[in-house]
Amino acid sequence: MSEPQEVILLNGQTLACDSCGNSTFEQHRWKLQTTGMTFMNLDWANRDATCFVCATCRRIHWFHL
Numbered sequence: 146m147s148e149p150q151e152v153i154l155l156n157g158q159t160l161a162c163d164s165c166g167n168s169t170f171e172q173h174r175w176k177l178q179t180t181g182m183t184f185m186n187l188d189w190a191n192r193d194a195t196c197f198v199c200a201t202c203r204r205i206h207w208f209h210l
């Protein structure tokens with residue numbers, strides 16, 4: 146698990162939590178792939194999602210990076 150840090154988005158803005166306004170997040174990379182998605186053969190099913198978990202309220206912010 147990474148230490149909470151500020152996140153700069155692709156548009157240059159600093160990520161702020163939707164719920165509490167905090168600006169430090171733990172970063173995780175999670176596979177989007179699931180059995181159901183594989184069965185449906187969606188072209189994005191095998192890509193990774195980058196998830197930022199708010200260090201204060203634990204809200205998860207998902208990004209498709």
Ligand SMILES: [Zn+2]
Nearest residue numbers: 162165199202
């Ligand atoms: Zn928060």
